[in-house]
Structures are given as C-alpha cells and as structure tokens.
Amino acid sequence: MCTNFTPTRNGRWTRETLGIDVTQVSCPTETFPRYAAPIVLADRDQGVQCVAARFGLIPHWAQDANIGRRTYNARTETVAEKPSYRTSWKRRQFAIALLDDFFEPNWDTGRAVRWRIRRADGQPMGVASIWDRWTDPGTGELVASFSMLTVNADGHPVMGQFHRPGDEKRSVVVLEPQQFAAWLNPRHEPVQALLQCPPQGVLVSEPAPTGRIAATSALAPAQQGLFG
Numbered sequence: 001m002c003t004n005f006t007p008t009r010n011g012r013w014t015r016e017t018l019g020i021d022v023t024q025v026s027c028p029t030e031t032f033p034r035y036a037a038p039i040v041l042a043d044r045d046q047g048v049q050c051v052a053a054r055f056g057l058i059p060h061w062a063q064d065a066n067i068g069r070r071t072y073n074a075r076t077e078t079v080a081e082k083p084s085y086r087t088s089w090k091r092r093q094f095a096i097a098l099l100d101d102f103f104e105p106n107w108d109t110g111r112a113v114r115w116r117i118r119r120a121d122g123q124p125m126g127v128a129s130i131w132d133r134w135t136d137p138g139t140g141e142l143v144a145s146f147s148m149l150t151v152n153a154d155g156h157p158v159m160g161q162f163h164r165p166g167d168e169k170r171s172v173v174v175l176e177p178q179q180f181a182a183w184l185n186p187r188h189e190p191v192q193a194l195l196q197c198p199p200q201g202v203l204v205s206e207p208a209p210t211g212r213i214a215a216t217s218a219l220a221p222a223q224q225g226l227f228g
Contacts, residue, residue: 001073001163001170002148005102006030007037008124014040014098017126017177020050022098031055031099033072034065039146041095041131042184053095057147058134059084065136065143073170074130074147076195085147088130092186095146096126096175103208104162116208117158119174120201128173128183128194148172151197158203174198 007030008014011023022038031037033056040050056068071084079085105112119125131146153159153171160169173195175183183194 001104001150002102002127002172003072004030004032005037005097006100008098008100010100010124013124014050018050018096018180019048022050025050025052027052034068037146038098039095039129039131039144040098040126040180040184041093048184050098051144053131053144053146056145057084057088057130057132058143058145059087059132060134062134063137065134068145071147073150073172075170076149076151076173079130079149085130088132088147092191093131094183094186094191095129095131096180096183097129097146097148098124098126100124102172104159104205106161106207107164108161114208114210115162115205117203117205120204126175126177126180128175149195151195153197156197157200158205159197161205171197174202 007027009023011021014020014022018040020040025038027036027038035055036052037055038050039053040048042048054068056072058065058068067084074085080089101116101118103114103116106115128149129146130149131144134143134145136143150170150172153169156169156171159171163169175194179194183191
C-alpha cells in the first residue's frame, strides 16, 4: 500500500531516463490521496509527456471526485475486474508515478511508526500506475488522476515489515529505467512480467516518525486540457 509519498523534483534524472522535465509540473512537497503529483504517460497524439494528476483514480463515469479517497492503490490481481480500474486497464492507460520515496506504518513497537522507503542507489523511482481522465460535472474541468499498482509482498525483506501484524503485506511496483518504455508502450510487450515485487536490494527503509505535511490543498488540481 502507498498513501503518502514525496514527488521527485530531480529534473536531470527525468530528462536522462524519460526525456521529460519533471520540474515543469507543479505539485506539493508531499502527496496524499487527492493531491496532485507528476506522472509520465504516452499520449497517442502528443507522445511521452509529464503531467500533474490527482493521486486516487477518478474513473470517467464517477459522479464526483470523492471516489479518489479510496482508489489510490489498485491490486494487480483484480485490476482488470474492478469497476473503478478495468476501463483504464483494458485501454492500457499505463503511467509512471515519479517519486523520491514513500511512507508506510511499521508496527514493531506495538503502534504505527512512520517509515520511509527509498531506492538503495539513491535515485528517484518510477512506480507502475494506471490513469484516467474525468470531467467535473460542476465546472467542466478535465482532471487527470492515477492509481499505483500493488503486488503481494509477504516475506519481502523490506516491504514485509509494514502494516498491522496479520495483515497481507503489499508493495508498489518499482520499475527499473530500462523497463519504462515497455510499460508506457505496452501494445507489443507483455506487461504481467513487469508487475513484480522489487527484487532484494533495490529498496531500503528507515524510521521517519515526523515529516512535513504540504500546505497545498488536498484538491490541488491536475493540469487541464492535456487529454482532450
């Protein structure tokens, strides 16, 4: 599971790995469900681009944006079946969320303590995601949103540490840079092989009991007009 992360602002890394500049996208210091964050997608007309999108997928048929409070993570085992996600999956609306780290609760002390998870090599990470677009019926605003895909992580040396004892352990899918193109352009590539728990040694974790909470509104809007 992932409910809170730090969007990367490392423009050099995104230019070298994806050919885009993440610093051109406005987002808060930390992202929570319904906050804006940078994602990369391959638009059929505009090619690979980086856009701001709300964390918590809002399916095109939703009556309002509140559904995004519950759709920030999508299980890979059921993503093709769940009403909120199945259209994005069928259309292969795949994206990469760009972040420096994310946070999970560790219960080893008997209470939830916030821990930080990051790449061991110190580089930003690209997390496999799905996206959709939704038109606000009240304002006509076109909103991009996304959900991170998760896989079982029982027994994983890092991701197996988090959430309450007895609960299933889950992890986001951390793609390697050499996998980015295959995920963004999946028409001729099987994607199931990419949906794996991070191999041992890729991630490290550490206690992070306090953190800055972004002052940006939880309703920080995604960019408009990018998918019309």
